[in-house]
Amino acid sequence: MTLQPQSVATNQPEGEQPVIRVRDLVKTFDRRVLDGVNLDVHKGETMVIMGGSGCGKSTLLRHLIASLRPDSGGIELFGQDLIKLDHEQLDNVRRRFGILFQSGALFNSMTVGENVALPLREHTSLDDDTIDIMVRIKLELVGMRHAVHLMPAELSGGMKKRAGLARAIALDPEILFYDEPSAGLDPVTSAQIDQLMMDLAKKLGVTTVVVTHEMDSAFRIADRMAMLDKGRMLKVAPRAEFEAIRDADPTGDFTNDLIRQFLRGDSTGPLTSRRKNSGYEEDILDAAGM
Numbered sequence: 001m002t003l004q005p006q007s008v009a010t011n012q013p014e015g016e017q018p019v020i021r022v023r024d025l026v027k028t029f030d031r032r033v034l035d036g037v038n039l040d041v042h043k044g045e046t047m048v049i050m051g052g053s054g055c056g057k058s059t060l061l062r063h064l065i066a067s068l069r070p071d072s073g074g075i076e077l078f079g080q081d082l083i084k085l086d087h088e089q090l091d092n093v094r095r096r097f098g099i100l101f102q103s104g105a106l107f108n109s110m111t112v113g114e115n116v117a118l119p120l121r122e123h124t125s126l127d128d129d130t131i132d133i134m135v136r137i138k139l140e141l142v143g144m145r146h147a148v149h150l151m152p153a154e155l156s157g158g159m160k161k162r163a164g165l166a167r168a169i170a171l172d173p174e175i176l177f178y179d180e181p182s183a184g185l186d187p188v189t190s191a192q193i194d195q196l197m198m199d200l201a202k203k204l205g206v207t208t209v210v211v212t213h214e215m216d217s218a219f220r221i222a223d224r225m226a227m228l229d230k231g232r233m234l235k236v237a238p239r240a241e242f243e244a245i246r247d248a249d250p251t252g253d254f255t256n257d258l259i260r261q262f263l264r265g266d267s268t269g270p271l272t273s274r275r276k277n278s279g280y281e282e283d284i285l286d287a288a289g290m
Contacts, residue, residue: 016042016043017079018040018041018042018043018076019041019042019043019077019078019174019175019207020039020040020041020064020075020076020077020175020207020209021039021040021041021074021075021076022037022038022039022040022060022063022064022073022074022075022076023038023073023074024036024037024038024072024073024074025037025038025060025063025070025072025073025074025075026070026071026072026073027056027059027063027068027070027071028071032231033056033059033231034056034059034060034063034070034231035056035230035231035232036073036232036233037056037060037073037228037231037232037233038233038236039060039226039233039236040236041207041209042207043207044201044205044206044207045207045208045223045224046197046198046201046207046208046209046210046221046222046223046224047207047208047209047210047222047223047224047225047226048210048211048212048218048221048222048224048225048226048239049061049209049210049211049212049225049226049228050211050212050213050215050218050225050226050227050228050262051213051227051228051229051262052213052229052262052271053213054230055228055229055230055231056228056230056231057211057213057228058179058211060211060228061177061179061209061211063075064077064177064209065094065097065099065177066082066085066090066093066094069083070083077093077096077097077175078093078096078174080093095123095171095173096173096174096175097173097174097175097176097177098167098168098169098170098171098173098175098176098177099168099176099177099178099179100161100164100165100168100176100177100178100179100181101164101179102179102180102181102183102184105164106152106155106160106163106164106167107152108151108152108153110151110152111148111149111150111151112139112144112147112148112149112150112151112152112155112163112166113132113135113136113139113148113149115152115163115164115167116135116138116139116163116166116167116170117131117132117134117135117170118167118170119167119170119171120134120135120170120171123171124171134170135148135166135170136148138166138167138169138170139163139166141166141169141200141203142162142163142165142166142169142196142200143162143196144159144162144163144166147159147163156189157184157185157189158185158189158192158193161181161185161193162193162196165196165197165200169200169204169206172204173206174206174207175206175207175208175209176197176200176201176206176207176208176209177209177210177211178197178208178209178210178211178212179211180211180212180213180214181193181194181197181210181212181217182194182212182214182217183214187216190214190216190217191216191220194217194220194221197210197221198220198221208221210222215263215265219239219242219243222239222242223238223239224236224237224238224239225237225238225239225242227242227259227262229258234255234258234259235255235259242259242263245259245260245263246260246263246264248260250269254270257269257270258270258271
């Protein structure tokens, strides 16, 4: 059965411009990875983008941070069309957002403090004493001020994420992007990172976009949620609507039943039936996350 992508649902006040606006986004590698994706993200909200391996969520994130260019469609951040910006203009936009990568992406040859200081040294004219103060403030916000002189090799997985987050907020961004922030963490550490993300969103007033397939985390942090499947946007809605789908009995609606299976992590349902009926090549590509 063919899924029908759902329209963009918003709770945006009338007349207010989305901070992020994606329209009809298409990207093809060896196959179509993004297939006409639409998404709005509003100022100050936490948007969780979710879906199974190979659904296109990481590719969508790479477009949002302008590390990939689409084949067609449009992406706007702060009302600016990323595709039309030159290198200098893109750099100016990138200074307005921060990114926490899966591993934290710290430079192993630098201390934690030096890692956090790097954006400040690259993009500001602050003197060393002021940068040192700013670094300690950012590390304090993520509970890592004690680690300012430690090397990344001396940190646990959760500490690396916190240090990476301190670096991501070094320039006081308006948007924070998170790529699988709970990946590789135990449940308690994962819950602590989730709480930190929520605290920072509240304290700093940032717009938050989180790419994840961890449902416990998603339902803890989200204001709204977006679900991708095979490169198509199935549903964008407030968290409560996804909770209602998750908790309801199957209705025979293929799209909602597929979403329900994913949210619950059930071993049987439309997702597994489709996988069994798919061709060998398609199955291998999905397993590889391509």
